[in-house]
Amino acid sequence: MASAAETARKAERDDIRKRWLLSAPALLIIFFAAAGPLGIVIVYSFLEPGSYGDVRWSFSTDAWVSVVLQRDIFDETLSIADAHVAIFWRSVTLSLATTVFAFIFGFPTAYFIATRPERTRALWLFLITIPFWTNLLIRTFAIQEVIRNEGLFNIVLLKLGLISTPIQIIYTDTAIMIGMIYVYLPLMVLPLYASMEKLDFRLVEAGYDLYATRFQVLRRIILPMVKPGIVAGSILVFIPSLGAYVTPRILGGGRNLMLGNLIELQFGQGRNWPLGASLSITLLIIVLAALLIYIRYAGTGARNHG
Amino acid sequence: MASRFDIRRQTGFPTVALFCFFLLYLPLSVVVIFAFNSGTSIAVWEGFSFRWFVQAWSNQQVVDASIRSVQIASVAAVIATVAATMAALATTRTRPYRGLTFKYAFINQPLMVPEIVTAVALLIFFSRIKIATGYSGLGYLMIAHAAFCIPFAYLPIRARLESMDTALETAAADLYATPWQAFRRVTLPLLWPGIIAGLMLAFVISLDDVVITEFVKSAGQDTLPTYMLGQLRRVVTPEINAISTAFLGISVAIVTVFFLISRKKT
Amino acid sequence: MPEKPDQIAIDVRHVTKVFGFGPDKVHALKDVSVAIRENEFFTLLGPSGCGKTTLLRLIAGFDFPTDGEILLHGQDIAPLPPYKRPVNTVFQSYALFPHLTVAQNIAFGLEMLGRPRAEIDARVSQMLTLVRMEELRNRSTAQISGGQQQRVALARALAPQPKVLLLDEPLSALDFKLRKEMQIELKRLQHETGITFIFVTHDQEEALTMSDRIAVMSAGNILQVGSPKDIYDRPAVRFVADFIGETNFLEAAMVSSTKDRASVRLGSGAVIDASVPKGFSPSGKVTVVIRPEHARLADDGGELSGRLANIVYFGTDTHFHVDLDGGGSFIVRQQNTRDESRRAQEGDKVSIVVGTGAAQVLRD
Numbered sequence: 001m002a003s004a005a006e007t008a009r010k011a012e013r014d015d016i017r018k019r020w021l022l023s024a025p026a027l028l029i030i031f032f033a034a035a036g037p038l039g040i041v042i043v044y045s046f047l048e049p050g051s052y053g054d055v056r057w058s059f060s061t062d063a064w065v066s067v068v069l070q071r072d073i074f075d076e077t078l079s080i081a082d083a084h085v086a087i088f089w090r091s092v093t094l095s096l097a098t099t100v101f102a103f104i105f106g107f108p109t110a111y112f113i114a115t116r117p118e119r120t121r122a123l124w125l126f127l128i129t130i131p132f133w134t135n136l137l138i139r140t141f142a143i144q145e146v147i148r149n150e151g152l153f154n155i156v157l158l159k160l161g162l163i164s165t166p167i168q169i170i171y172t173d174t175a176i177m178i179g180m181i182y183v184y185l186p187l188m189v190l191p192l193y194a195s196m197e198k199l200d201f202r203l204v205e206a207g208y209d210l211y212a213t214r215f216q217v218l219r220r221i222i223l224p225m226v227k228p229g230i231v232a233g234s235i236l237v238f239i240p241s242l243g244a245y246v247t248p249r250i251l252g253g254g255r256n257l258m259l260g261n262l263i264e265l266q267f268g269q270g271r272n273w274p275l276g277a278s279l280s281i282t283l284l285i286i287v288l289a290a291l292l293i294y295i296r297y298a299g300t301g302a303r304n305h306g
Numbered sequence: 307m308a309s310r311f312d313i314r315r316q317t318g319f320p321t322v323a324l325f326c327f328f329l330l331y332l333p334l335s336v337v338v339i340f341a342f343n344s345g346t347s348i349a350v351w352e353g354f355s356f357r358w359f360v361q362a363w364s365n366q367q368v369v370d371a372s373i374r375s376v377q378i379a380s381v382a383a384v385i386a387t388v389a390a391t392m393a394a395l396a397t398t399r400t401r402p403y404r405g406l407t408f409k410y411a412f413i414n415q416p417l418m419v420p421e422i423v424t425a426v427a428l429l430i431f432f433s434r435i436k437i438a439t440g441y442s443g444l445g446y447l448m449i450a451h452a453a454f455c456i457p458f459a460y461l462p463i464r465a466r467l468e469s470m471d472t473a474l475e476t477a478a479a480d481l482y483a484t485p486w487q488a489f490r491r492v493t494l495p496l497l498w499p500g501i502i503a504g505l506m507l508a509f510v511i512s513l514d515d516v517v518i519t520e521f522v523k524s525a526g527q528d529t530l531p532t533y534m535l536g537q538l539r540r541v542v543t544p545e546i547n548a549i550s551t552a553f554l555g556i557s558v559a560i561v562t563v564f565f566l567i568s569r570k571k572t
Numbered sequence: 573m574p575e576k577p578d579q580i581a582i583d584v585r586h587v588t589k590v591f592g593f594g595p596d597k598v599h600a601l602k603d604v605s606v607a608i609r610e611n612e613f614f615t616l617l618g619p620s621g622c623g624k625t626t627l628l629r630l631i632a633g634f635d636f637p638t639d640g641e642i643l644l645h646g647q648d649i650a651p652l653p654p655y656k657r658p659v660n661t662v663f664q665s666y667a668l669f670p671h672l673t674v675a676q677n678i679a680f681g682l683e684m685l686g687r688p689r690a691e692i693d694a695r696v697s698q699m700l701t702l703v704r705m706e707e708l709r710n711r712s713t714a715q716i717s718g719g720q721q722q723r724v725a726l727a728r729a730l731a732p733q734p735k736v737l738l739l740d741e742p743l744s745a746l747d748f749k750l751r752k753e754m755q756i757e758l759k760r761l762q763h764e765t766g767i768t769f770i771f772v773t774h775d776q777e778e779a780l781t782m783s784d785r786i787a788v789m790s791a792g793n794i795l796q797v798g799s800p801k802d803i804y805d806r807p808a809v810r811f812v813a814d815f816i817g818e819t820n821f822l823e824a825a826m827v828s829s830t831k832d833r834a835s836v837r838l839g840s841g842a843v844i845d846a847s848v849p850k851g852f853s854p855s856g857k858v859t860v861v862i863r864p865e866h867a868r869l870a871d872d873g874g875e876l877s878g879r880l881a882n883i884v885y886f887g888t889d890t891h892f893h894v895d896l897d898g899g900g901s902f903i904v905r906q907q908n909t910r911d912e913s914r915r916a917q918e919g920d921k922v923s924i925v926v927g928t929g930a931a932q933v934l935r936d
Contacts, residue, residue: 007651008636022396026389033453037427112323115314135514138550142333243420260422473667479654481681
């Protein structure tokens with residue numbers, strides 16, 4: 001007869017095996033149609049481009065060199081690829097600016113929702129969720145309708161007589177940034193709200209009791225307490241901004257490229273698949289670095305607050 | 307009258323917040339309003355009309371793309387929800403075991419990798435398979451959508467499971483229910499709201515996808531979003547507004563139901 | 573007291589339970605053995621983390637022992653899953669199925685056992701009557717009060733007529749008055765059903781008032797098993813004496829001893845009679861315990877003497893804190909009467925008379 005100890009061990013083993021079997025479908029689907037193919041991208045980044053797209057199966061580091069450098073076609077010397085560097089620079093700066101503006105607008109909004117009475121809070125939250133679940137394309141199209149030369153913004157200003165010719169916003173970096181702030185704002189508000197909802201306002205009371213002004217309370221008490229939310233919101237806005245494809249494509253008008261568009265070009269007209277692959281991996285590395293920083297910050301944040 | 311000191315108030319915050327809500331809804335309102343414009347302009351109001359809705363509905367490309375979108379979203383959402391439910395059962399309410407962290411990371415992997423990178427990876431991978439097998443149907447889009455829908459479906463299901471008292475299943479076992487009976491009679495009935503919420507989230511996410519679909523689709527496999535993306539490059543007519551408005555209506559309806567379900571306690 | 577059949581319902585033999593691995597190892601139970609008789613109201617008493625709930629879960633089958641056996645009427649049930657054991661549990665959180673009605677909850681176990689519908693219906697009605705919940709049979713479990721949920725949980729666990737009913741701190745969520753009511757209710761149910769009850773609690777008063785026998789647990793060990801009176805009057809070890817009620821600890825030296833009695837010399841020089849735990853032969857220095865109500869104050873002639881340091885009034889009785897002459901302190905509890913002719917004052921010199929048979933030698 002099996003001893004109790006054997007039964008306990010067997011139960012534990014069975015449980016873990018059952019758990020692996022149960023998670024197998026999800027893991028397999030993600031491996032097959034998301035995670036696994038990333039490995040192929042890495043392989044492709046070390047191959048030579050084929051003449052009409054795809055690759056030739058011979059090892060080459062050219063694609064990686066081409067990420068930031070270009071080879072002179074006459075004397076084979078390497079120099080900085082200005083076009084690529086400009087795109088990297090634009091991607092990073094626009095993403096950072098988007099994050100900052102999303103925070104400036106999102107923080108008061110999240111605070112506003114979190115301080116509504118219980119009954120109406122859900123409604124405000126719902127109002128912020130609706131745009132979030134609306135198709136990204138529709139939202140980008142909507143913002144385009146407002147900022148284009150014959151759009152609402154310029155028409156109103158012209159009618160008011162404030163300007164005599166439309167302001168050119170569309171097809172500029174500003175347009176991309178406005179678009180990204182618009183589409184990613186809910187991603188800032190939601191985590192901020194989540195951390196503010198748990199805010200203990202007795203601490204704010206204590207702050208006022210100890211002679212703090214409203215601004216001091218905000219800066220010295222509220223901001224430190226919702227730091228995890230700020231970090232989470234910033235990362236949630238920064239990462240998709242960096243990899244944005246649809247918004248710059250529509251609002252940038254094909255001239256003001258971001259990383260996502262540069263990558264697409266390598267699989268379209270440029271037909272340099274290995275370069276596209278190496279650019280993709282570069283983007284992935286930047287994003288993972290941002291995530292690692294987030295995890296470290298979120299970790300210390302959790303330690304400080306609990 | 308002396309006003310009470312409100313400790314929660316921060317000067318200017320409500321103004322900024324209300325301005326934000328205004329800005330969030332203004333562009334969407336413009337899109338919706340001009341969908342009902344009787345003229346061809348998407349800037350000048352010429353009277354109320356349903357003509358663009360009628361025109362969009364009689365555009366075979368729009369109808370085909372819509373049907374395709376719903377087909378893909380339905381299949382992908384069901385696959386993703388079933389897989390996510392099983393995965394949630396496998397990863398919640400357990401003492402940590404080897405591989406648990408790996409599972410979390412892997413299930414959430416599609417959320418961490420930029421969509422464009424996954425799109426490129428799938429373009430390369432699926433183009434090889436297409437050549438090798440000769441199959442180029444909607445299956446690729448369905449499986450790709452299922453993969454990035456899994457983390458979204460997983461979220462509410464897992465939340466539901468974790469808020470469920472583990473003593474309930476223990477009690478079922480104590481009352482002579484075999485593990486399968488306990489699952490059928492106790493866990494599953496209590497998990498339903500989470501599963502429905504996950505299914506709807508997955509459906510909306512799949513319906514909305516542009517980037518991965520744009521890269522993975524074969525010729526003639528436009529979904530509604532990729533069709534619209536193509537149209538936006540040309541001269542835009544209010545037909546796009548009409549399509550967007552209809553799309554928006556469906557999303558809002560689904561999200562509203564989702565919101566109501568996830569607020570229900572039991 | 574009627575004689576109980578001395579058959580063993582649950583026999584726990586050398587059970588050890590270890591949670592975790594390596595440095596995180598926790599020994600929840602350390603070689604625990606205890607025999608629980610049929611038709612007995614048996615209580616596992618101890619502070620949180622003492623292993624009482626672990627032992628209950630092992631009997632129920634929610635966990636498996638790392639080592640040892642658990643016999644139910646002579647058959648080893650330790651390897652059986654919970655759904656194959658004729659043992660039911662009342663959970664601390666009640667764990668009522670929120671998607672089922674009161675009646676459906678009670679029917680659940682019988683349905684799983686595949687009993688015929690007619691039998692289930694009859695049994696459910698019978699159970700509802702037993703716990704006086706007939707009117708609420710079709711209510712959702714969310715719509716009934718905590719006390720009612722408690723009754724449903726009891727009815728649900730009793731419905732399949734288990735050999736043993738396990739109760740995991742079932743009264744802890746109830747307020748004081750309801751708890752008192754349910755204590756009586758539980759005794760009634762146990763009496764009417766004739767089922768062995770194993771009751772887990774950290775509340776010593778609950779344990780003393782309800783149990784036929786009590787096992788006091790600490791840090792994964794059972795320290796003493798006995799009737800409430802045994803446990804209270806004859807604590808064998810310091811933990812039991814300290815955990816249950818209030819008590820005075822005195823250092824003493826052995827003078828002489830027989831099988832279960834001993835003479836000990838207190839610090840004051842007085843020699844008193846004390847009882848000795850079974851199977852223990854003390855020698856040299858020992859600790860003696862005396863309950864505060866088993867001693868009384870006197871002007872002189874007592875075994876101990878000191879100065880009255882503090883008087884604390886409790887309504888029904890008064891505690892006198894005495895600083896003993898040889899060092900240490902002693903509490904005397906006296907029932908209050910309306911006779912206020914003579915009252916000691918703080919600072920008075922007092923003498924303490926230890927009642928006959930009041931002292932008990934501890935094993936540790």
